[in-house]
Amino acid sequence: MISQQTIQQILARIDIVEIVGNFVKLKKRGANYLGLCPFHNEKSPSFTVTPSKEIYKCFGCGASGNAIKFLMEHEKYSYVEALRWLAQRYDVTVEETEVSAEVKQQQQLADSLYIINNFAREYFSNTLFNTEEGQNVGLSYFEERGFTQETIRKFQLGYSLNAWDAFTKAALAKGYNLEYLQKTGLVTIRNEQPGDNYRGRVVFPIHNQSGKVLGFGARILVKNDRAPKYVNSPENEIYVKNRVLYGTYFARHAIDKLNECLLVEGYTDVISLHQAGIENVVASSGTSLTQHQLRLIKKYTNNLTILFDGDNAGVKAALRGLDMAIEEGLNVKLVLIPDKEDPDSYVQKIGAEAFRQFIADNKQDFILFKLQISMQDAGNDTTKKSQLVNEIAETIAKIDKTEDFTRQQDYIRQCSQVLKIDEQGLINLVNKFIREKLQKKEQQFSRDQEKNAPSQDDDLSPEAIAAMEAMENGGGVSDNFFNPDERQERELVKILLRFGDKPFSEEDQNTVADYIFRLPYDFESLADNEIVKRILREYKQMYDEDNLPDKKWFLYHSDHDVTAMVVQIMEDKEAELSPKWKEEFEIDTVYGDNAYLKDTISTTNYLMLRKIRKMIIENQQELEKSTDFEAQINCMKMHKHLKQLENELTNGLGTVIFR
Known part of the structure; x- marks a missing residue:
C-alpha cells in the first residue's frame, strides 16, 4: 500500500485548478474559476472551482468534491489509481509499505513493460508517417479505409516495416531487455535470432483507461494463407485480454455523458464511428464478453447496446453469453447491422446522423430478441421448446435487484404470452432458479470462509479499502447534513478548518482554536451529527498534541464520510446560521473571511445556548414531576442559574474568558 508519508507529499502539492484544468477549460472569475461541467x-x-477551499461544485447537476474525487469521477480511477496519477503528475516517488520483495519485483516488471510499449508506440507511429514504406503501405491502407490523419494520430496508429529485425535493433540499441521485449510480444525468437513480430503490418495500440499502452493488435496487409490476419500481444503482467475493451480510453467521457455504451467487434469499427462523431463506442476485439469487461462498462453506464453484423453466424452463441450482462445489472439492447455490412462500412455508407437514427429505430430488447431467435430455432420441437422455457426463466432470474422487480415481472408477463404458457408457472420456474442461485452463493461463501480466502485488496489498509469502496460506489453522507438544526455544528467545523490557526486576540498569542477549546463546554458532546463529532474529536486530539491540522487533513481524509462532509461544509455559502437567530436570541450574525471572530463567538454562543435551553426544558420537566420539596427548591435554583447563563450568552457576555 502507499505509505502515509507519500500521501502527505501528494496532498501538499495538489493544485485543484491545475488538476481540473487538465480536463476542463477554466476561466478566472474573481477568486474562482468557471467552466462547462464535464459531468x-x-x-x-x-461548474466552479474554488482554489481557496480546494473544491469544485457544479450548480447545474450538483457534482462536487476535491481533486481526488474529481479524478475518480471523471477518469473513473480508484482511490489508489488517483493517488498514483497525482504522484506521477507532481513527481512524487511512491513509497510502498508492507510490500514483499516479490510484489515489488512484479511492480517493477509492469513499469518496464509500460515503458517498452510506449517506445514501440512512438516507433511505429514515426515509421508510419516518416518512412517511405510506412507512407506507401501503412498510411495508404488507413486512408483507403477512410481514416483522416487526425484520426490516425488520435488512436496512435502505426506501421511495422517489412524487415526481419528493424524494430528489434532499435529497441536493443535503446537498452531494452530482450526478455521483456519478448514478454510484450513485440519481438520473437526464430532460429535463435530475435526478430520483429509485427513486420509488414499496420499496428493498433491498445490502451488502458488512463491512456497507457497495454499491448498491440497488428493486421497483415497482404494475403497470406499461412499467416493470421491479426497478431495480438500475448497476455502478460499488464495485458489481460478479458479485462480490456478496445477504445475505452477514448470513449469513456462520451459513454459517461450519453449514459450508453455501444459495443462493436473490431478496431476499425471503433475508429470509424469515432471519426463520425459517435464516440461512446468500444470493441470486444472479437472475443465473447467477460465479467471483467462488463464491470468495466458498468463503471461508466448501465446501458449497453451491442451492434451485431447482420450476417454474424455467432449471434446465437453470443446471446448465451450475455446472461452475464443481465446479472451485472446492465440494460442490454441489440442492433443488427444489415447483411454484408459492419459498423465501419455502414456508417461510411449512410453517414453519422442516419447511423444514429438507425440505432435508435432498431434497438431490440435482449431477452425478447433471445426469445424470438430461440423460438425460430425450436419450431414445433417440444423438447427444444421445453429447454427454451428453462433458458428464458434462468435469464429472467438473473434480474434479481430489488429496484428491478417491476422489470422482472414485466418480462415474465411478456415471455409467458409469447411462449403461450401459464404466467404463474413461469413465475415459479424463475423463483426456482433464484433459490438455486442463492444456495450456490451461500455454499461458495461457506467454502471461502473455511479457506479464509484473502481479499483481492489485502495489500491495502482497511482505511484505504473503505475509502476506495465508498468513493467508487458513489457513497456519500446522509441527507441529515442538510438539517437546519445542524448548520451551527457544521459552521463550527468550517471555522476550525479555515481559521483555527488565526489569532483571536491582538493582545496575546491565543488562536481561534484556543478560544473554542478553552470554553467551559465540550463541543463534541454538544454536537448531534456523528460525522461532526468525529471531526471535532480528531481535531481536538491533534490540538492537544500541539499538532494543529489544516483543512487538507480532513478534505483528503481516508474516511470518505469525513471527506464528503468537509466538501459540503467548504462549499456552503456564507449565510445566516438560522432564520430564527435574530428573533430568538437577538444576536446579529456577520460572516466572511474578515468577520471570523464574530462568526466564532456567534457560533459557539449558539451551540452553548442550545445546550442550556435543552437543560432548562429538562429541569422544568423534572420540577413538574417532583413531589419532594427539597428537590423542587434545587430545580428552581438550577432554573435561575441556567437563565442567568442564557442571559449572559444572549447579551454576548462572558464569552472571551479563558479558563
Whole structure:
C-alpha cells in the first residue's frame, strides 16, 4: 500500500485548478474559476472551482468534491489509481509499505513493460508517417479505409516495416531487455535470432483507461494463407485480454455523458464511428464478453447496446453469453447491422446522423430478441421448446435487484404470452432458479470462509479499502447534513478548518482554536451529527498534541464520510446560521473571511445556548414531576442559574474568558 508519508507529499502539492484544468477549460472569475461541467451537458458554464477551499461544485447537476474525487469521477480511477496519477503528475516517488520483495519485483516488471510499449508506440507511429514504406503501405491502407490523419494520430496508429529485425535493433540499441521485449510480444525468437513480430503490418495500440499502452493488435496487409490476419500481444503482467475493451480510453467521457455504451467487434469499427462523431463506442476485439469487461462498462453506464453484423453466424452463441450482462445489472439492447455490412462500412455508407437514427429505430430488447431467435430455432420441437422455457426463466432470474422487480415481472408477463404458457408457472420456474442461485452463493461463501480466502485488496489498509469502496460506489453522507438544526455544528467545523490557526486576540498569542477549546463546554458532546463529532474529536486530539491540522487533513481524509462532509461544509455559502437567530436570541450574525471572530463567538454562543435551553426544558420537566420539596427548591435554583447563563450568552457576555 502507499505509505502515509507519500500521501502527505501528494496532498501538499495538489493544485485543484491545475488538476481540473487538465480536463476542463477554466476561466478566472474573481477568486474562482468557471467552466462547462464535464459531468453533464450544458451550454452555459455552471461548474466552479474554488482554489481557496480546494473544491469544485457544479450548480447545474450538483457534482462536487476535491481533486481526488474529481479524478475518480471523471477518469473513473480508484482511490489508489488517483493517488498514483497525482504522484506521477507532481513527481512524487511512491513509497510502498508492507510490500514483499516479490510484489515489488512484479511492480517493477509492469513499469518496464509500460515503458517498452510506449517506445514501440512512438516507433511505429514515426515509421508510419516518416518512412517511405510506412507512407506507401501503412498510411495508404488507413486512408483507403477512410481514416483522416487526425484520426490516425488520435488512436496512435502505426506501421511495422517489412524487415526481419528493424524494430528489434532499435529497441536493443535503446537498452531494452530482450526478455521483456519478448514478454510484450513485440519481438520473437526464430532460429535463435530475435526478430520483429509485427513486420509488414499496420499496428493498433491498445490502451488502458488512463491512456497507457497495454499491448498491440497488428493486421497483415497482404494475403497470406499461412499467416493470421491479426497478431495480438500475448497476455502478460499488464495485458489481460478479458479485462480490456478496445477504445475505452477514448470513449469513456462520451459513454459517461450519453449514459450508453455501444459495443462493436473490431478496431476499425471503433475508429470509424469515432471519426463520425459517435464516440461512446468500444470493441470486444472479437472475443465473447467477460465479467471483467462488463464491470468495466458498468463503471461508466448501465446501458449497453451491442451492434451485431447482420450476417454474424455467432449471434446465437453470443446471446448465451450475455446472461452475464443481465446479472451485472446492465440494460442490454441489440442492433443488427444489415447483411454484408459492419459498423465501419455502414456508417461510411449512410453517414453519422442516419447511423444514429438507425440505432435508435432498431434497438431490440435482449431477452425478447433471445426469445424470438430461440423460438425460430425450436419450431414445433417440444423438447427444444421445453429447454427454451428453462433458458428464458434462468435469464429472467438473473434480474434479481430489488429496484428491478417491476422489470422482472414485466418480462415474465411478456415471455409467458409469447411462449403461450401459464404466467404463474413461469413465475415459479424463475423463483426456482433464484433459490438455486442463492444456495450456490451461500455454499461458495461457506467454502471461502473455511479457506479464509484473502481479499483481492489485502495489500491495502482497511482505511484505504473503505475509502476506495465508498468513493467508487458513489457513497456519500446522509441527507441529515442538510438539517437546519445542524448548520451551527457544521459552521463550527468550517471555522476550525479555515481559521483555527488565526489569532483571536491582538493582545496575546491565543488562536481561534484556543478560544473554542478553552470554553467551559465540550463541543463534541454538544454536537448531534456523528460525522461532526468525529471531526471535532480528531481535531481536538491533534490540538492537544500541539499538532494543529489544516483543512487538507480532513478534505483528503481516508474516511470518505469525513471527506464528503468537509466538501459540503467548504462549499456552503456564507449565510445566516438560522432564520430564527435574530428573533430568538437577538444576536446579529456577520460572516466572511474578515468577520471570523464574530462568526466564532456567534457560533459557539449558539451551540452553548442550545445546550442550556435543552437543560432548562429538562429541569422544568423534572420540577413538574417532583413531589419532594427539597428537590423542587434545587430545580428552581438550577432554573435561575441556567437563565442567568442564557442571559449572559444572549447579551454576548462572558464569552472571551479563558479558563
